[in-house]
Structure formats: C-alpha cells, structure tokens
Amino acid sequence: MSGAEKIAVKVTDIVPLNELVTRFKFARVDGGRLPTFSGGAHTVVEMRDGDITRLNPYSLMSDPMDQSAYTISVRRDDEGRGGSLFMHQRVKVGDEMTISYPVNLFSLDLRAKKHLFLAGGIGITPFLAQIKQLERFNGNWELHYACRTESLGSYVDELTNHHPNETHIYYDDQNDKIDLVNLLDGQPLGTHVYVCGPKGMIEWVRGTATAEGWPREAVHYEEFLAPQPGKPFEVKLAVSNKVIQVGETESLLEAIERAGVDAPYLCRGGACGQCETRVIDYTGNFIHRDHWLDDDEHANGEKIMPCVSRFEGKTLVLDR
Amino acid sequence: MTIQFNDETFRDDYSFFNSDRAIKRFPFPFHEDSYMYSVNMEQHRGGPVDSVYEKRFDVDEHYVAEMRDRAMVLADDPLRCQSLPHMTLAGWDLLELIMVSKSEDYPDLFELHRDGNNWRWVNKPLGIDDSFVFLDETTLPYGPMEYITRQAQGDFCVLDQRDDNLWMDAGMVTTQADWSLDFDIGMNFFEWHAPVPLAHEKGIFVRALKFLLNIQQGAPARRLNWTMTVNPLLDTSPENYHKWGIQKTTLTPENIGAKQHLRVELQTFFRLPRSNALVFPIRCYLCSFQDLMTAPKWGRRLHRVIRDLPEELATYKGFIDNRPMMLDYLSKFDDGLPTSDGIWPDLETEPALKT
Numbered sequence: 001m002s003g004a005e006k007i008a009v010k011v012t013d014i015v016p017l018n019e020l021v022t023r024f025k026f027a028r029v030d031g032g033r034l035p036t037f038s039g040g041a042h043t044v045v046e047m048r049d050g051d052i053t054r055l056n057p058y059s060l061m062s063d064p065m066d067q068s069a070y071t072i073s074v075r076r077d078d079e080g081r082g083g084s085l086f087m088h089q090r091v092k093v094g095d096e097m098t099i100s101y102p103v104n105l106f107s108l109d110l111r112a113k114k115h116l117f118l119a120g121g122i123g124i125t126p127f128l129a130q131i132k133q134l135e136r137f138n139g140n141w142e143l144h145y146a147c148r149t150e151s152l153g154s155y156v157d158e159l160t161n162h163h164p165n166e167t168h169i170y171y172d173d174q175n176d177k178i179d180l181v182n183l184l185d186g187q188p189l190g191t192h193v194y195v196c197g198p199k200g201m202i203e204w205v206r207g208t209a210t211a212e213g214w215p216r217e218a219v220h221y222e223e224f225l226a227p228q229p230g231k232p233f234e235v236k237l238a239v240s241n242k243v244i245q246v247g248e249t250e251s252l253l254e255a256i257e258r259a260g261v262d263a264p265y266l267c268r269g270g271a272c273g274q275c276e277t278r279v280i281d282y283t284g285n286f287i288h289r290d291h292w293l294d295d296d297e298h299a300n301g302e303k304i305m306p307c308v309s310r311f312e313g314k315t316l317v318l319d320r
Numbered sequence: 321m322t323i324q325f326n327d328e329t330f331r332d333d334y335s336f337f338n339s340d341r342a343i344k345r346f347p348f349p350f351h352e353d354s355y356m357y358s359v360n361m362e363q364h365r366g367g368p369v370d371s372v373y374e375k376r377f378d379v380d381e382h383y384v385a386e387m388r389d390r391a392m393v394l395a396d397d398p399l400r401c402q403s404l405p406h407m408t409l410a411g412w413d414l415l416e417l418i419m420v421s422k423s424e425d426y427p428d429l430f431e432l433h434r435d436g437n438n439w440r441w442v443n444k445p446l447g448i449d450d451s452f453v454f455l456d457e458t459t460l461p462y463g464p465m466e467y468i469t470r471q472a473q474g475d476f477c478v479l480d481q482r483d484d485n486l487w488m489d490a491g492m493v494t495t496q497a498d499w500s501l502d503f504d505i506g507m508n509f510f511e512w513h514a515p516v517p518l519a520h521e522k523g524i525f526v527r528a529l530k531f532l533l534n535i536q537q538g539a540p541a542r543r544l545n546w547t548m549t550v551n552p553l554l555d556t557s558p559e560n561y562h563k564w565g566i567q568k569t570t571l572t573p574e575n576i577g578a579k580q581h582l583r584v585e586l587q588t589f590f591r592l593p594r595s596n597a598l599v600f601p602i603r604c605y606l607c608s609f610q611d612l613m614t615a616p617k618w619g620r621r622l623h624r625v626i627r628d629l630p631e632e633l634a635t636y637k638g639f640i641d642n643r644p645m646m647l648d649y650l651s652k653f654d655d656g657l658p659t660s661d662g663i664w665p666d667l668e669t670e671p672a673l674k675t
Contacts, residue, residue, distance in 0.1 A: 004536045004537070004538070004539065005536070005537070005538035005539050035537055035538065035593055036593045036594050037537070037593050037594070038593065038594055038595060038596040040596075041596075064593075064594060065594075101536060101537045101538040101539070102537055102593070103536050103537070104596045107481070107482075107596040109406075109482050110406035110407075110409065110480070110595065111405075111406040111480075133594075136455075137409070216483075217482070217483050266534065266536070272534070273530075273534075274534060
C-alpha cells in the first residue's frame with residue numbers, strides 16, 4: 001500500500017472562519033491518542049465522493065503536542081477539481097474519514113537562532129503549528145502575514161491578541177506590503193526564513209533572499225500545489241499493461257489509482273518526490289507543475305510527477 | 321516470557337555466552353549463499369515469535385551485562401555520547417519512543433506511568449524507578465538521550481534531517497564496528513559513509529538516503545549489517561583499536577571456533593515525531609563460529625559467503641588476514657548440499673552435515 005500510515009478519524013467540529021476558509025477538527029474514531037508531530041507537518045485527507053477518491057494534503061495547524069485532536073483549515077477553491085468544495089459542502093460533524101499520519105516536508109531548522117515566518121493567505125496554517133511548538137520551548141520567532149483583506153485574514157485576531165510583538169499583518173487591499181529587503185537586512189545572524197503562500201510570493205522571497213546573500217540552507221519554503229484540471233489524455237501503463245484515461249478534473253496519479261495500480265506517493269502536491277515515474281515513450285508535451293524535478297528533467301521528457309503534472313499529446317507510456 | 325539475564329563480560333575474561341535460545345534467535349545476516357551490498361530495507365513491524373524482529377526494541381539475555389559494559393565505556397570516554405544543542409527535542413522523542421515501546425512490549429520488565437508531563441519510569445532489570453517531568457531536562461540525571469540509551473541495548477545515532485540530507489548530530493555509540501561518533505559528529509550521510517568501499521560506485525548511498533529521508537512516522541524500517549570480531553567485544557571503536565586490534569592476531573586453528581565471532585547489526589530506523597529527526601538504532605549481536613555451526617544451514621552458507629566475498633569487503637571489514645584460517649575452519653561444515661532461501665536456521669528441515 002502506498003502513502004503514509006492511515007488513521008481512522010471522526011469530524012468533531014467544523015468552524016467557518018470567513019467566506020473562503022473553514023476549519024475542521026478530527027479525533028480518532030477509537031478514542032485513542034493521535035501521534036504528536038512537528039510543526040510544518042501535513043496530513044493527507046481521503047475524500048470519498050461517489051466513485052471518485054480524492055486525497056488532498058492539508059497542513060496541520062493544531063498544537064503538535066495535543067494528541068486529542070488535529071485541526072486543518074481548508075480554503076475553498078471554486079475553480080479547482082472539487083476537493084475543497086467537497087470538504088466545504090459535503091463533510092458534516094460526525095462523519096468518519098481517513099487521514100494519513102503526519103508527514104513533514106517543511107520542518108523547522110532547530111539550529112536557527114531565530115525563525116522568520118512569511119505567510120501569504122492560507123499559507124498561514126503550517127506556521128500556526130510551528131508557533132505553538134516554538135512557544136513551548138521559548139523559541140525566537142517573528143511572523144509577517146499578508147492577507148487580501150481584513151475579512152479574509154484567517155487567524156489574524158488570534159495571532160495579534162496572543163503574540164502582539166511577534167505578529168505583523170499586511171492587507172493587500174490597503175496596499176500594505178512586506179518591506180522584504182529591509183526585513184531580511186535587519187535579521188540577526190543565524191536567522192532562518194520560512195515562506196508559505198502563493199507561488200509568486202515564494203519566488204519573490206527566495207529570489208530576494210538569494211540576491212541579498214542569504215545561504216540557500218537558511219531559506220525554507222512550502223508550496224502545496226493542488227493538481228489543476230486540464231484536457232483529458234490517454235496513458236499506457238507498461239508494467240501493469242493497462243491503457244487509462246485521465247479525466248478533466250482528476251490527476252494522473254488518481255487515474256492510475258482508479259485503474260487499480262498501486263503507485264507510491266506521499267504529499268500529492270509535487271514536493272516530496274515519492275511518485276516520480278519514468279517515461280518510456282511519448283509524443284506530445286508535458287505540463288510539468290512539480291517542485292521536485294529540476295529544469296533539465298522537466299525539459300528532457302524522462303520523468304513525470306503524476307500527482308500534479310499532466311500531458312497533452314498523442315502517446316504517453318509510463319513505467320508503472 | 322521471562323528472560324534470565326546472563327552474568328557475563330565483554331572484556332578481560334570474556335565470559336559472554338549465548339544460550340541455546342539465543343543461538344536459535346541469532347539474526348544470521350545472509351539470505352543466500354553470497355553477499356553484496358544492497359539497499360536491503362524492509363518494514364520493521366514485528367516478525368516471527370521470539371525472533372529479534374518481534375519487538376520494536378529487542379531485549380535479550382545480554383541486556384544487563386551490556387548496560388554494565390556501556391557504563392564502563394562512558395566512564396572511560398564521555399565523548400561516546402554527544403548531542404549537539406539543537407538535538408535535545410529529538411532526545412526526548414527517543415526517550416518517549418523507547419519507554420512507550422518497552423513498557424508495551426515487555427510489561428513484566430518495564431513500566432511507564434504518565435500523568436500529563438509527570439512521568440514515572442520503572443526499569444526492573446536495572447533496578448531503576450525514576451519520576452521526572454517530560455521535556456524538563458533538569459528533572460533527569462542526564463540529558464534525555466543519554467538517560468534512555470544507558471538503558472537500551474545497541475548504539476543510537478540521532479540524525480537531524482535538513483537540506484535533503486541526514487546529519488549525525490547526536491548519538492550514544494559504545495558498541496560500534498570500528499567507527500567513531502566523536503569523529504563523525506556533525507557530518508552528513510555521504511561524509512560519514514565516505515570510507516565504505518564499492519557501495520558509492522553502485523549508487524547505494526544515493527538510493528539509501530532517498531529511502532531514509534522518506535521514512536515516515538508510524539512506519540519504521542530495518543536491515544541487517546555484519547562484520548567479524550575476534551573475542552566477544554562490544555567496544556570495537558577506533559578510540560580503543562590499540563586494545564582490540566592486536567587481538568585479531570591471537571586466532572589459532574584450535575581457538576578459532578570459540579574466539580571468532582560473527583557480529584551482526586540489526587539496524588532500525590524510526591521517524592521521531594516532535595523533532596522530525598530520524599533515529600538509527602544499531603543493535604549488535606555476537607555469535608561464535610562454533611555456536612553458529614550448530615545450525616547446518618548456517619555452517620554451509622557462512623563458508624560460501626566468506627569464501628566468495630570480494631577482497632575489498634574482507635579488507636574493509638577487517639578480516640582479510642584471518643580469512644584463510646576462517647575458511648579452513650568453515651570448510652569442514654560445508655558438505656556442498658544446497659541451502660534453503662532466507663536467513664532462518666530451518667533446523668527441522670535442513671539436513672544434518674554429511675560426514
């Protein structure tokens with residue numbers, strides 16, 4: 001079986017935060033204790049929607065030491081493939097669901113003398129758990145959090161009430177902007193920067209930090225890509241000798257799984273590298289969307305990350 | 321199952337011994353009649369009853385004596401146990417993992433009572449009954465990693481995970497096969513493996529690292545590794561090479577069966593939850609050649625493996641000079657019959673030695 005270990009949970013609370021974001025709370029079905037985790041970890045939530053099974057990763061935002069429940073926050077994506085809509089519209093308190101053990105691809109570097117967090121929108125969630133972890137050990141941290149509007153500022157009140165000195169909020173509609181160059185320039189030696197948010201923000205922070213001479217190892221980022229819908233395409237799976245159709249709103253990985261072929265995965269967001277698959281033959285163009293393969297690998301057509309990447313063309317044969 | 325703990329030594333008079341039960345459960349490392357490096361990992365979730373794979377942390381008849389030997393090594397050389405400042409949280413993770421596992425797996429030997437962060441730990445074989453506050457170092461006599469690994473067989477490397485690599489940033493290493501924590505501390509996975517021959521060329525370490533980086537909570541893994549040790553020495557460290565290296569020259573055709581030991585490491589890998597570090601316990605099992613020869617399959621196979629091992633590996637494992645004498649001894653236990661697949665002795669089904 002692929003993916004991390006599974007946990008059977010029950011939805012114990014659903015709290016709409018604003019027009020886009022809703023928080024979900026999970027406890028174990030058997031009443032037992034959930035595993036502790038490290039701040040920055042995510043869980044993969046299985047959503048059974050008729051014949052379709054979607055597995056979406058969400059950052060754990062609750063206190064990593066709290067073994068009674070996990071919480072996640074889900075931002076509704078009306079243009080997406082339906083995972084967040086399923087969570088928002090179909091999941092009810094008392095429902096039983098399956099989630100994965102925590103997996104951390106965005107952990108704190110515990111050597112850091114100071115942790116500088118840069119969040120954009122729903123990218124705030126991993127930092128909420130990291131802040132709780134650091135608070136327990138008197139860690140040194142500072143948060144700069146950009147939201148579109150006051151009404152979409154999830155957890156702004158909680159953060160500014162509990163951590164008024166560490167928290168800095170920026171509203172796009174008020175033309176607030178993080179003064180990144182000065183912010184980076186003023187950090188003490190041994191500071192690590194963490195950014196989680198939209199692609200553009202991550203690129204901006206990484207690019208600026210590099211230009212300002214920050215070592216690569218001191219800049220951490222996480223961007224979970226939701227698989228994007230696209231044109232349907234056909235794939236031949238050489239090892240299992242199957243020809244499958246990838247539908248408009250499903251990912252290549254989901255289509256492989258739907259055909260009964262066990263394929264490795266962990267994050268399902270283009271970051272972890274587990275689902276890397278060798279391309280045996282193709283005629284057409286890849287739509288690579290992952291962060292795992294480098295530019296050369298994206299260009300040479302030898303590998304694909306089926307969790308987020310797609311294909312347009314005549315023939316695609318995979319070693320799976 | 322009650323364990324009778326041996327009163328034995330791993331130094332000086334070498335009174336170490338394996339009971340019949342210990343021989344039967346010895347983790348013989350060769351699943352076929354030849355050996356080459358591979359990424360021979362499997363999931364670590366139990367195994368045959370009373371095998372070394374059954375429990376998360378195997379406790380056997382050598383437990384009390386091994387902990388006594390560790391205390392002596394540490395008294396002579398405190399640098400065998402080191403933890404860089406950022407690894408304390410991982411130390412607590414390890415303490416919790418071992419205490420929870422042992423109290424669940426050996427309830428007659430170990431007890432853990434938890435009331436929030438107020439914990440009480442009872443270790444009956446070692447006569448320990450301590451109360452402390454979890455995550456508060458001031459309430460323990462040592463740091464959390466040192467405290468718990470003074471009560472757990474095997475070496476422990478606690479590896480930080482960052483920059484897509486693993487870093488040897490903490491450990492308790494007193495029963496090692498000729499490597500030094502003090503030398504390797506702070507190194508990354510490729511740096512500390514640099515001395516290993518052949519494996520780099522085969523891409524073993526790139527693949528092994530990829531596997532290890534992806535070990536997740538709740539899904540530990542394991543593998544076996546092996547070498548050779550003359551006399552049942554736990555501490556074959558570079559620091560003490562001047563004491564044990566010379567002993568390799570004391571083998572004779574008369575004493576080799578008793579003196580020459582196959583040294584097997586049961587290596588396990590657990591993701592630590594709070595720190596996201598990886599702990600790599602390396603549990604050492606020793607068995608004399610003469611005890612191994614009581615399983616006809618192991619006699620046949622050990623001869624073939626040692627005979628056909630590439631010279632680089634016999635040199636790296638430190639027995640190239642003694643190999644001819646080993647083969648003289650082992651060949652008497654190889655009648656050329658085929659052997660069954662897998663590591664188990666298969667005492668009921670494998671034929672006796674043809675003489």
